[in-house]
Amino acid sequence: MATFTVSSGTINSLTRTLPLTKNTKPHSLFSLSISLTLKASKFTLRASSMSYDKQLAAAKKAASLAARLCQKVQKALLQADVQSKSDKSPVTVADYGSQAVVSVVLQKELDSASFSLVAEEDSGDLRKEEGKETLQRIMKLVNETLTSDETYGNAPLSEEDVLAAIDSGRSVGGPSGQHWVLDPIDGTKGFVRGDQYAIALALLDEGKAVLGVLACPNLPLSSVASHNPQDPQEKVGCLFYAQVGSGTYMQSLDGSTPIKVHVTDLDNPEEAAFFESFEAAHSLHDLSSSIAKKLGVRAPPVRIDSQAKYGALSRGDGAIYLRFPHKGYREKIWDHAAGYLVVAEAGGVVSDAAGNPLDFSRGRYLDLHEGIIVTNQKLMPALLKAVKESLNEKASSL
Numbered sequence: 053m054a055t056f057t058v059s060s061g062t063i064n065s066l067t068r069t070l071p072l073t074k075n076t077k078p079h080s081l082f083s084l085s086i087s088l089t090l091k092a093s094k095f096t097l098r099a100s101s102m103s104y105d106k107q108l109a110a111a112k113k114a115a116s117l118a119a120r121l122c123q124k125v126q127k128a129l130l131q132a133d134v135q136s137k138s139d140k141s142p143v144t145v146a147d148y149g150s151q152a153v154v155s156v157v158l159q160k161e162l163d164s165a166s167f168s169l170v171a172e173e174d175s176g177d178l179r180k181e182e183g184k185e186t187l188q189r190i191m192k193l194v195n196e197t198l199t200s201d202e203t204y205g206n207a208p209l210s211e212e213d214v215l216a217a218i219d220s221g222r223s224v225g226g227p228s229g230q231h232w233v234l235d236p237i238d239g240t241k242g243f244v245r246g247d248q249y250a251i252a253l254a255l256l257d258e259g260k261a262v263l264g265v266l267a268c269p270n271l272p273l274s275s276v277a278s279h280n281p282q283d284p285q286e287k288v289g290c291l292f293y294a295q296v297g298s299g300t301y302m303q304s305l306d307g308s309t310p311i312k313v314h315v316t317d318l319d320n321p322e323e324a325a326f327f328e329s330f331e332a333a334h335s336l337h338d339l340s341s342s343i344a345k346k347l348g349v350r351a352p353p354v355r356i357d358s359q360a361k362y363g364a365l366s367r368g369d370g371a372i373y374l375r376f377p378h379k380g381y382r383e384k385i386w387d388h389a390a391g392y393l394v395v396a397e398a399g400g401v402v403s404d405a406a407g408n409p410l411d412f413s414r415g416r417y418l419d420l421h422e423g424i425i426v427t428n429q430k431l432m433p434a435l436l437k438a439v440k441e442s443l444n445e446k447a448s449s450l
Protein backbone atom coordinates (compact mmCIF):
# COMPACT_ATOMS: atom_id res chain seq x y z
CA MET A 53 0.00 0.00 0.00
CA ALA A 54 1.29 3.45 -0.85
CA THR A 55 1.71 5.87 2.03
CA PHE A 56 1.42 9.57 1.56
CA THR A 57 2.79 12.28 3.77
CA VAL A 58 1.38 15.75 3.71
CA SER A 59 2.44 18.58 5.95
CA SER A 60 -0.14 19.67 8.50
CA GLY A 61 0.40 23.22 7.24
CA THR A 62 -1.00 22.22 3.83
CA ILE A 63 -4.10 20.68 5.36
CA ASN A 64 -4.52 23.58 7.79
CA SER A 65 -4.38 26.10 5.01
CA LEU A 66 -6.81 24.05 2.91
CA THR A 67 -9.29 23.59 5.80
CA ARG A 68 -9.15 27.31 6.54
CA THR A 69 -10.76 27.92 3.16
CA LEU A 70 -13.65 25.49 3.83
CA PRO A 71 -17.13 26.83 4.64
CA LEU A 72 -17.45 25.30 8.12
CA THR A 73 -20.67 25.95 10.01
CA LYS A 74 -22.06 24.96 13.41
CA ASN A 75 -23.91 22.12 11.64
CA THR A 76 -20.85 20.55 10.04
CA LYS A 77 -20.83 16.94 11.30
CA PRO A 78 -17.59 15.39 12.62
CA HIS A 79 -17.79 12.46 10.12
CA SER A 80 -18.13 14.82 7.14
CA LEU A 81 -15.07 16.72 8.33
CA PHE A 82 -13.23 13.40 8.56
CA SER A 83 -14.09 12.34 4.99
CA LEU A 84 -13.31 15.83 3.76
CA SER A 85 -9.93 15.67 5.41
CA ILE A 86 -9.19 12.25 3.81
CA SER A 87 -10.09 13.55 0.37
CA LEU A 88 -7.97 16.67 0.88
CA THR A 89 -5.09 14.51 2.04
CA LEU A 90 -5.24 12.42 -1.12
CA LYS A 91 -5.58 15.45 -3.38
CA ALA A 92 -2.66 17.19 -1.72
CA SER A 93 -0.58 14.01 -1.92
CA LYS A 94 -1.25 13.66 -5.62
CA PHE A 95 -0.08 17.20 -6.14
CA THR A 96 3.07 16.65 -4.07
CA LEU A 97 3.91 13.49 -5.99
CA ARG A 98 3.48 15.18 -9.36
CA ALA A 99 5.54 18.23 -8.41
CA SER A 100 8.44 16.27 -6.96
CA SER A 101 8.58 13.63 -9.71
CA MET A 102 8.51 16.18 -12.54
CA SER A 103 11.86 16.43 -14.25
CA TYR A 104 12.73 18.89 -16.98
CA ASP A 105 16.17 17.40 -17.74
CA LYS A 106 15.46 16.90 -21.45
CA GLN A 107 14.09 20.43 -21.86
CA LEU A 108 17.07 21.80 -19.90
CA ALA A 109 19.59 20.10 -22.19
CA ALA A 110 17.76 21.49 -25.25
CA ALA A 111 17.57 24.99 -23.73
CA LYS A 112 21.31 25.03 -22.93
CA LYS A 113 22.13 23.96 -26.46
CA ALA A 114 19.74 26.52 -27.98
CA ALA A 115 21.06 29.43 -25.89
CA SER A 116 24.72 28.47 -26.48
CA LEU A 117 24.26 28.32 -30.26
CA ALA A 118 22.35 31.62 -30.25
CA ALA A 119 25.20 33.13 -28.22
CA ARG A 120 27.67 31.95 -30.88
CA LEU A 121 25.64 33.80 -33.53
CA CYS A 122 25.47 36.97 -31.43
CA GLN A 123 29.21 36.90 -30.66
CA LYS A 124 30.01 36.73 -34.35
CA VAL A 125 27.78 39.74 -35.12
CA GLN A 126 29.06 41.76 -32.16
CA LYS A 127 32.66 41.15 -33.18
CA ALA A 128 31.98 42.37 -36.73
CA LEU A 129 30.04 45.33 -35.36
CA LEU A 130 32.87 46.45 -33.08
CA GLN A 131 35.41 46.16 -35.89
CA ALA A 132 33.25 48.20 -38.29
CA ASP A 133 33.98 51.82 -39.11
CA VAL A 134 32.12 54.64 -37.39
CA GLN A 135 29.66 55.13 -40.23
CA SER A 136 28.45 51.53 -40.29
CA LYS A 137 28.33 51.50 -36.48
CA SER A 138 25.48 54.00 -36.56
CA ASP A 139 23.62 51.58 -38.83
CA LYS A 140 21.11 49.68 -36.66
CA SER A 141 20.87 46.62 -38.94
CA PRO A 142 23.57 44.42 -37.31
CA VAL A 143 21.59 44.47 -34.08
CA THR A 144 18.42 43.59 -35.96
CA VAL A 145 20.16 40.72 -37.71
CA ALA A 146 21.45 39.31 -34.42
CA ASP A 147 18.08 39.74 -32.64
CA TYR A 148 16.14 37.89 -35.33
CA GLY A 149 18.91 35.36 -35.95
CA SER A 150 19.16 34.47 -32.26
CA GLN A 151 15.37 34.02 -32.02
CA ALA A 152 15.34 31.78 -35.12
CA VAL A 153 18.21 29.60 -33.82
CA VAL A 154 16.57 29.08 -30.40
CA SER A 155 13.21 28.28 -31.97
CA VAL A 156 14.69 25.77 -34.46
CA VAL A 157 16.89 24.02 -31.88
CA LEU A 158 14.06 23.64 -29.34
CA GLN A 159 11.75 22.22 -32.00
CA LYS A 160 14.40 19.82 -33.32
CA GLU A 161 15.31 18.57 -29.84
CA LEU A 162 11.79 18.35 -28.36
CA ASP A 163 8.22 17.52 -29.34
CA SER A 164 7.39 20.27 -31.84
CA ALA A 165 3.64 19.43 -31.92
CA SER A 166 3.04 21.03 -28.50
CA PHE A 167 5.67 23.79 -28.93
CA SER A 168 4.74 27.26 -27.62
CA LEU A 169 7.17 30.20 -27.55
CA VAL A 170 6.62 33.69 -26.14
CA ALA A 171 9.42 35.78 -27.63
CA GLU A 172 10.24 39.44 -28.20
CA GLU A 173 10.63 39.62 -32.00
CA ASP A 174 8.28 38.94 -34.93
CA SER A 175 8.93 38.82 -38.66
CA GLY A 176 6.59 41.69 -39.70
CA ASP A 177 9.35 44.02 -41.01
CA LEU A 178 11.30 41.18 -42.64
CA ARG A 179 8.32 40.28 -44.83
CA LYS A 180 8.27 43.80 -46.34
CA GLU A 181 10.13 44.62 -49.58
CA GLU A 182 12.80 46.65 -47.69
CA GLY A 183 13.41 43.73 -45.31
CA LYS A 184 14.51 41.33 -48.08
CA GLU A 185 18.25 41.98 -47.85
CA THR A 186 18.21 41.73 -44.03
CA LEU A 187 16.35 38.42 -44.29
CA GLN A 188 19.04 37.07 -46.63
CA ARG A 189 21.74 37.99 -44.10
CA ILE A 190 19.77 36.40 -41.24
CA MET A 191 19.22 33.19 -43.19
CA LYS A 192 22.95 32.90 -43.99
CA LEU A 193 23.93 33.52 -40.38
CA VAL A 194 21.36 31.07 -38.97
CA ASN A 195 22.47 28.33 -41.39
CA GLU A 196 26.16 28.91 -40.60
CA THR A 197 25.40 28.71 -36.89
CA LEU A 198 23.27 25.57 -37.08
CA THR A 199 25.73 23.69 -39.29
CA SER A 200 28.58 24.58 -36.91
CA ASP A 201 26.90 21.99 -34.63
CA GLU A 202 27.58 18.61 -36.24
CA THR A 203 24.26 17.09 -35.05
CA TYR A 204 22.27 19.28 -37.43
CA GLY A 205 23.97 18.12 -40.62
CA ASN A 206 23.68 20.07 -43.83
CA ALA A 207 20.02 20.78 -44.55
CA PRO A 208 19.90 24.57 -44.92
CA LEU A 209 16.80 26.47 -43.87
CA SER A 210 14.94 28.48 -46.52
CA GLU A 211 13.82 32.10 -46.04
CA GLU A 212 10.32 30.80 -45.30
CA ASP A 213 11.71 28.39 -42.65
CA VAL A 214 13.52 31.27 -40.94
CA LEU A 215 10.42 33.50 -40.98
CA ALA A 216 8.31 30.66 -39.57
CA ALA A 217 10.88 29.98 -36.83
CA ILE A 218 10.83 33.65 -35.79
CA ASP A 219 7.03 33.78 -35.84
CA SER A 220 6.68 30.73 -33.65
CA GLY A 221 7.46 33.25 -30.88
CA ARG A 222 4.02 34.87 -31.13
CA SER A 223 2.46 32.75 -28.39
CA VAL A 224 0.64 34.72 -25.71
CA GLY A 225 1.64 32.36 -22.88
CA GLY A 226 -0.75 32.25 -19.93
CA PRO A 227 -1.56 30.15 -16.86
CA SER A 228 -1.98 26.69 -18.42
CA GLY A 229 0.34 24.31 -20.26
CA GLN A 230 4.03 24.79 -21.04
CA HIS A 231 5.46 27.89 -22.73
CA TRP A 232 9.04 28.78 -23.59
CA VAL A 233 9.89 32.44 -22.95
CA LEU A 234 12.73 34.08 -24.90
CA ASP A 235 14.58 37.36 -25.12
CA PRO A 236 16.93 36.66 -28.06
CA ILE A 237 19.17 39.61 -27.12
CA ASP A 238 18.44 41.17 -23.79
CA GLY A 239 20.30 44.45 -23.39
CA THR A 240 20.57 45.54 -27.02
CA LYS A 241 22.11 48.84 -25.88
CA GLY A 242 24.92 46.88 -24.20
CA PHE A 243 25.31 44.67 -27.26
CA VAL A 244 25.90 47.71 -29.49
CA ARG A 245 28.36 49.30 -27.03
CA GLY A 246 30.34 46.04 -26.84
CA ASP A 247 29.26 45.54 -23.21
CA GLN A 248 26.98 43.05 -21.46
CA TYR A 249 23.98 41.36 -23.03
CA ALA A 250 22.24 38.00 -22.54
CA ILE A 251 20.27 35.38 -24.38
CA ALA A 252 17.51 34.68 -21.85
CA LEU A 253 15.41 31.53 -22.12
CA ALA A 254 12.89 30.17 -19.60
CA LEU A 255 10.22 27.49 -19.49
CA LEU A 256 6.88 28.10 -17.78
CA ASP A 257 4.73 25.18 -16.65
CA GLU A 258 1.21 26.03 -15.45
CA GLY A 259 2.27 29.67 -15.11
CA LYS A 260 5.39 29.00 -13.00
CA ALA A 261 9.02 29.32 -14.14
CA VAL A 262 10.55 25.82 -14.02
CA LEU A 263 13.70 26.33 -16.13
CA GLY A 264 15.92 29.36 -16.61
CA VAL A 265 18.96 29.66 -18.86
CA LEU A 266 21.07 32.80 -19.26
CA ALA A 267 23.88 32.91 -21.81
CA CYS A 268 26.07 35.95 -21.06
CA PRO A 269 28.84 36.05 -23.70
CA ASN A 270 30.72 39.02 -22.18
CA LEU A 271 30.38 38.23 -18.49
CA PRO A 272 33.70 37.21 -16.88
CA LEU A 273 33.82 33.80 -15.21
CA SER A 274 35.33 35.45 -12.16
CA SER A 275 33.40 38.07 -10.18
CA VAL A 276 32.63 41.35 -11.96
CA ALA A 277 34.12 43.05 -8.88
CA SER A 278 37.58 41.49 -9.33
CA HIS A 279 37.60 41.26 -13.13
CA ASN A 280 40.43 42.97 -14.97
CA PRO A 281 39.41 43.56 -18.60
CA GLN A 282 43.06 44.27 -19.56
CA ASP A 283 44.13 40.76 -18.57
CA PRO A 284 43.97 38.49 -21.65
CA GLN A 285 44.12 35.40 -19.38
CA GLU A 286 40.75 36.18 -17.80
CA LYS A 287 38.01 34.07 -19.35
CA VAL A 288 34.67 35.58 -20.34
CA GLY A 289 31.40 33.97 -21.40
CA CYS A 290 29.07 32.38 -18.81
CA LEU A 291 26.11 30.06 -19.04
CA PHE A 292 23.83 30.06 -15.98
CA TYR A 293 21.06 27.51 -15.67
CA ALA A 294 18.46 26.52 -13.11
CA GLN A 295 15.79 23.87 -12.85
CA VAL A 296 13.09 24.30 -10.23
CA GLY A 297 14.07 22.45 -7.05
CA SER A 298 17.61 21.64 -8.27
CA GLY A 299 19.67 24.78 -7.67
CA THR A 300 21.58 27.07 -10.03
CA TYR A 301 24.73 26.17 -11.93
CA MET A 302 27.24 28.12 -13.98
CA GLN A 303 29.69 26.94 -16.61
CA SER A 304 31.73 28.68 -19.27
CA LEU A 305 29.97 29.14 -22.60
CA ASP A 306 32.56 26.91 -24.23
CA GLY A 307 31.55 24.06 -21.92
CA SER A 308 33.61 23.80 -18.70
CA THR A 309 32.43 21.62 -15.77
CA PRO A 310 29.41 23.29 -14.15
CA ILE A 311 29.69 24.66 -10.62
CA LYS A 312 26.81 25.21 -8.23
CA VAL A 313 26.36 28.88 -7.35
CA HIS A 314 24.71 30.64 -4.43
CA VAL A 315 23.74 34.20 -3.62
CA THR A 316 25.79 36.00 -0.98
CA ASP A 317 24.94 35.33 2.67
CA LEU A 318 25.73 38.92 3.65
CA ASP A 319 23.45 40.36 6.32
CA ASN A 320 24.93 43.83 6.70
CA PRO A 321 23.51 46.15 4.01
CA GLU A 322 26.43 48.58 4.49
CA GLU A 323 28.72 46.01 2.88
CA ALA A 324 26.35 45.23 0.00
CA ALA A 325 27.20 46.05 -3.62
CA PHE A 326 24.16 46.83 -5.76
CA PHE A 327 23.41 46.43 -9.44
CA GLU A 328 21.29 48.62 -11.65
CA SER A 329 20.80 49.33 -15.39
CA PHE A 330 23.65 50.94 -17.24
CA GLU A 331 21.07 53.04 -19.10
CA ALA A 332 19.48 55.83 -17.04
CA ALA A 333 16.51 55.64 -19.44
CA HIS A 334 15.78 52.08 -18.25
CA SER A 335 15.78 52.59 -14.49
CA LEU A 336 15.60 55.54 -12.08
CA HIS A 337 19.15 55.96 -10.81
CA ASP A 338 18.11 58.72 -8.35
CA LEU A 339 15.63 56.43 -6.68
CA SER A 340 18.10 53.56 -6.29
CA SER A 341 20.67 55.99 -4.91
CA SER A 342 18.15 57.15 -2.27
CA ILE A 343 17.40 53.50 -1.34
CA ALA A 344 21.10 52.65 -1.11
CA LYS A 345 21.69 55.67 1.11
CA LYS A 346 18.94 54.59 3.52
CA LEU A 347 20.54 51.13 3.73
CA GLY A 348 23.96 52.66 4.38
CA VAL A 349 25.45 51.02 1.25
CA ARG A 350 29.01 52.35 0.90
CA ALA A 351 30.04 51.13 -2.56
CA PRO A 352 28.97 52.96 -5.74
CA PRO A 353 26.37 51.22 -7.96
CA VAL A 354 27.55 48.53 -10.38
CA ARG A 355 25.87 49.42 -13.69
CA ILE A 356 25.62 46.66 -16.26
CA ASP A 357 23.16 45.88 -19.05
CA SER A 358 20.71 43.02 -19.33
CA GLN A 359 19.80 39.98 -17.22
CA ALA A 360 23.55 39.40 -16.76
CA LYS A 361 22.77 41.27 -13.50
CA TYR A 362 20.64 38.33 -12.29
CA GLY A 363 23.46 35.92 -13.20
CA ALA A 364 26.10 37.99 -11.41
CA LEU A 365 23.88 38.28 -8.31
CA SER A 366 23.18 34.51 -8.30
CA ARG A 367 26.89 33.83 -7.73
CA GLY A 368 27.32 36.57 -5.13
CA ASP A 369 29.13 39.25 -7.19
CA GLY A 370 26.73 41.75 -5.63
CA ALA A 371 23.91 41.52 -3.07
CA ILE A 372 21.12 43.73 -4.42
CA TYR A 373 19.59 44.50 -7.84
CA LEU A 374 17.22 47.48 -8.13
CA ARG A 375 15.09 48.14 -11.21
CA PHE A 376 12.66 51.05 -11.36
CA PRO A 377 11.60 51.83 -14.94
CA HIS A 378 10.24 55.27 -15.83
CA LYS A 379 6.49 55.86 -15.52
CA GLY A 380 4.37 54.09 -18.12
CA TYR A 381 6.88 51.35 -19.02
CA ARG A 382 5.41 47.82 -18.91
CA GLU A 383 7.77 44.98 -18.09
CA LYS A 384 7.64 41.87 -20.33
CA ILE A 385 7.99 38.31 -19.05
CA TRP A 386 11.02 37.57 -21.28
CA ASP A 387 12.99 40.31 -19.48
CA HIS A 388 12.76 38.52 -16.11
CA ALA A 389 11.59 34.87 -16.24
CA ALA A 390 15.03 33.26 -16.79
CA GLY A 391 16.83 35.67 -14.44
CA TYR A 392 14.18 35.17 -11.78
CA LEU A 393 14.68 31.39 -11.64
CA VAL A 394 18.48 31.63 -11.78
CA VAL A 395 18.39 33.86 -8.68
CA ALA A 396 15.57 32.02 -6.86
CA GLU A 397 17.28 28.63 -7.23
CA ALA A 398 20.52 30.18 -5.98
CA GLY A 399 18.69 31.11 -2.75
CA GLY A 400 17.74 34.70 -3.61
CA VAL A 401 14.43 36.54 -3.56
CA VAL A 402 12.89 38.46 -6.47
CA SER A 403 9.80 40.59 -5.91
CA ASP A 404 8.08 43.76 -6.98
CA ALA A 405 8.61 46.92 -4.94
CA ALA A 406 5.77 45.96 -2.59
CA GLY A 407 7.24 42.52 -1.88
CA ASN A 408 4.84 40.57 -4.12
CA PRO A 409 6.27 37.63 -6.09
CA LEU A 410 6.48 38.04 -9.89
CA ASP A 411 3.56 36.44 -11.74
CA PHE A 412 4.52 35.04 -15.15
CA SER A 413 1.09 33.52 -15.79
CA ARG A 414 -0.72 36.59 -17.11
CA GLY A 415 0.45 36.64 -20.72
CA ARG A 416 3.29 38.57 -22.36
CA TYR A 417 3.40 41.34 -19.74
CA LEU A 418 4.19 41.40 -16.03
CA ASP A 419 1.80 43.43 -13.90
CA LEU A 420 3.89 44.99 -11.19
CA HIS A 421 3.78 47.39 -8.33
CA GLU A 422 6.40 50.06 -9.28
CA GLY A 423 9.60 48.08 -9.87
CA ILE A 424 11.61 44.92 -9.29
CA ILE A 425 13.95 44.29 -6.36
CA VAL A 426 16.28 41.34 -5.88
CA THR A 427 18.45 40.30 -2.94
CA ASN A 428 19.06 37.48 -0.44
CA GLN A 429 16.58 36.45 2.27
CA LYS A 430 18.46 38.15 5.10
CA LEU A 431 18.60 41.58 3.44
CA MET A 432 15.06 41.59 1.96
CA PRO A 433 13.20 42.99 5.03
CA ALA A 434 15.56 45.99 5.32
CA LEU A 435 15.50 46.50 1.54
CA LEU A 436 11.68 46.48 1.42
CA LYS A 437 11.56 49.06 4.23
CA ALA A 438 14.06 51.35 2.46
CA VAL A 439 12.19 50.98 -0.86
CA LYS A 440 8.87 51.86 0.77
CA GLU A 441 10.31 54.96 2.45
CA SER A 442 12.02 56.16 -0.73
CA LEU A 443 8.89 55.63 -2.83
CA ASN A 444 6.81 57.57 -0.27
CA GLU A 445 9.31 60.44 -0.31
CA LYS A 446 9.27 60.47 -4.12
CA ALA A 447 5.46 60.53 -4.19
CA SER A 448 5.24 63.39 -1.67
CA SER A 449 7.82 65.48 -3.58
CA LEU A 450 5.73 65.42 -6.80
Ligand SMILES: Nc1ncnc2c1ncn2[C@@H]1O[C@H](COP(=O)(O)O)[C@@H](O)[C@H]1OP(=O)(O)O
Nearest residue numbers: 237238239240329330333334357358377381387
Ligand atom coordinates in the same frame (compact mmCIF):
# COMPACT_ATOMS: atom_id res chain seq x y z
N1 LIG B 1 12.43 52.46 -21.80
C1 LIG B 1 12.79 51.35 -21.22
N2 LIG B 1 12.72 51.22 -19.89
C2 LIG B 1 13.09 50.09 -19.28
N3 LIG B 1 13.56 49.01 -19.96
C3 LIG B 1 13.64 49.08 -21.29
C4 LIG B 1 13.27 50.24 -21.98
N4 LIG B 1 13.47 50.02 -23.30
C5 LIG B 1 13.93 48.76 -23.42
N5 LIG B 1 14.04 48.19 -22.22
C6 LIG B 1 14.44 46.83 -21.93
O1 LIG B 1 15.08 46.78 -20.67
C7 LIG B 1 16.00 45.71 -20.66
C8 LIG B 1 17.39 46.15 -20.45
O2 LIG B 1 17.46 46.70 -19.26
P1 LIG B 1 18.88 46.96 -18.68
O3 LIG B 1 18.97 48.42 -18.62
O4 LIG B 1 18.77 46.25 -17.38
O5 LIG B 1 19.86 46.36 -19.61
C9 LIG B 1 15.94 45.13 -21.97
O6 LIG B 1 15.01 44.09 -21.93
C10 LIG B 1 15.48 46.23 -22.83
O7 LIG B 1 14.99 45.70 -24.01
P2 LIG B 1 15.91 44.83 -25.03
O8 LIG B 1 15.69 43.39 -24.69
O9 LIG B 1 15.32 45.17 -26.32
O10 LIG B 1 17.33 45.24 -24.88
Ligand SMILES: [Mg+2]
Nearest residue numbers: 235238239387
Ligand atom coordinates in the same frame (compact mmCIF):
# COMPACT_ATOMS: atom_id res chain seq x y z
MG1 LIG C 1 15.06 42.51 -22.96
Ligand SMILES: [Mg+2]
Nearest residue numbers: 172235237238
Ligand atom coordinates in the same frame (compact mmCIF):
# COMPACT_ATOMS: atom_id res chain seq x y z
MG1 LIG D 1 15.67 41.93 -26.54
Ligand SMILES: [Mg+2]
Nearest residue numbers: 172237239240
Ligand atom coordinates in the same frame (compact mmCIF):
# COMPACT_ATOMS: atom_id res chain seq x y z
MG1 LIG E 1 14.21 45.05 -27.86
